[in-house]
Amino acid sequence: MRQEKNLRLTSSEISVVWSSYQNNSFSICILKYFLANVDDPEIKSVLQLALNISVQNFNFSKEILQNDNQPLPIGFTDEDVSPNAPRLFSDSFYLYYLKNMSKVGLSVYGVALATAAHADVRQFLSQAIQTSTELYNKTAEALLSKGLFVRPPYVTTPDHVDFVDKKSYLGGMLNLNNNNRPLNVIEITHIEANVEANSIGKALMAGLAQVAKSKKVRNYCTEGKEIAVKHVQVFTTMLTDDDLPSPMPWDLEVTDSTVSPFSDKLIMFHTTLLIASSISNYATASAASLRTDIATSYVRLTTEVAQFAKNGADIMIKNAWLEQPPQIPNHKGLAKG
Known part of the structure; x- marks a missing residue:
């Protein structure tokens, strides 16, 4: 180099x-x-x-x-x-x-x-x-x-260019009466990607939950699996409400092994990476979604994931597993000294 x-x-x-x-x-x-x-x-x-x-x-x-x-x-x-x-x-x-x-x-x-x-x-x-x-x-x-690639849904699109001419295109905060406009292809892309990511996360958390040595780490991974299941359901409903299929990864088998291949420190680090990826994905998807109810859902789910991340950081700090990134000197503290 x-x-x-x-x-x-x-x-x-x-x-x-x-x-x-x-x-x-x-x-x-x-x-x-x-x-x-x-x-x-x-x-x-x-x-x-x-x-x-x-x-x-x-x-x-x-x-x-x-x-x-x-x-x-x-x-x-x-x-x-x-x-x-x-x-x-x-x-x-x-x-x-x-x-x-x-x-x-x-x-x-x-x-x-x-x-x-x-x-x-x-x-x-x-x-x-x-x-x-x-x-x-x-x-x-x-x-x-191997016939395993999860393709986003095929859709029928208009044969002409159009512009948004009504504020109703943005919809409302909640979709109680299912009367918002249909999803556009950008929104579908992000929803499907988040279904796939959470499905993989669900399988990963299920496996790690059964092999982690610490009870707190096992419980934390179990909570992560439950959050992933919930988020898959939220995103799947967004698609099915518009009569769209929800493609799912399949053959995400987890065996019955209870012997851990990884240290609990690595398991917790792995979970934090998944959380960071989810928050990034949701932020991008929210910014790209013009329907207000969808953008609001991403914000709500992000808040839930952020609290989950905070609980994980507490576990890592307590066990001295959270390595501190480089930081600048505390000039205020030095001045007081």
């Missing part, structure tokens, strides 16, 4: 590289376990690609932080994963998981690139976007070849 001499990283650059180090150390642990418990050769090759990408991103992040004399995060190590633990999820789950993982990578790295000036960071993020795209395409191809 090219190194720009005497040019320090900015706060946003430290943020994305520090987070990448943490997230990829986590992904390496997850993918090692998945690879040790996969049967299908095609799915195994996609998992191996994902692991190679995570290792590459981890090494790039480490190099950039070291070049800037930043302390390396602790992140996650082999102590946080037991690859030889019994299988917990199906092969099909792995593909859905990778699809979601690659989508998150594209979003996070894409936003970060627009804030980066340092050449090494821009090079790293550009390559991360490219490899995330490759992973998504490989995953999509595997899902399609």
Whole structure:
């Protein structure tokens, strides 16, 4: 990697590289376990690609932080994963998981690139976007070849261009009489994506709930599963109210294993990543939804998820699992001293 001499990283650059180090150390642990418990050769090759990408991103992040004399995060190590633990999820789950993982990578790295000036960071993020795209395409191809790709609903659209000419297009805060206008394709896209994401989250939380060692962590994962079930129902109703099908991922099997492949610290970190992804998805969907009742639902669901996140942070802080991101000195505190 090219190194720009005497040019320090900015706060946003430290943020994305520090987070990448943490997230990829986590992904390496997850993918090692998945690879040790996969049967299908095609799915195994996609998992191996994902692991190679995570290792590459981890090494790039480490190099950039070291070049800037930043302390390396602790992140996650082999102590946080037991690859030889019994299988917990199906092969099909792995593909859905990778699809979601690659989508998150594209979003996070894409936003970060627009804030980066340092050449090494821009090079790293550009390559991360490219490899995330490759992973998504490989995953999509595997899902399609196995008949597992969840397609959004097909719809009939007008044969002419039109403009909104009535405020009633925005609807009301509540849809008590089901008299709001039909969904548009942008709203359908976000609703379907959130059905799929929550379905995957539901299966993941169900599996983690039965293997977590701590009772508090088990209960927390169970609560996460229940929230995901509720949110799937909310989004599904939005579609069925307009006589649209609600496509669902299938074969998201969770086995009966109670042997944990992951440390409780990793399980809680995994849950926080899901929460952050949900809040981001809901914010984007709310901004893109012109029907007021739908936008209001996203705000309400976000509030519920945010409270769930706060409870999770309390558990992590109590167990000294929440690693603090780099921050500026407390100048006010120093002045008082």
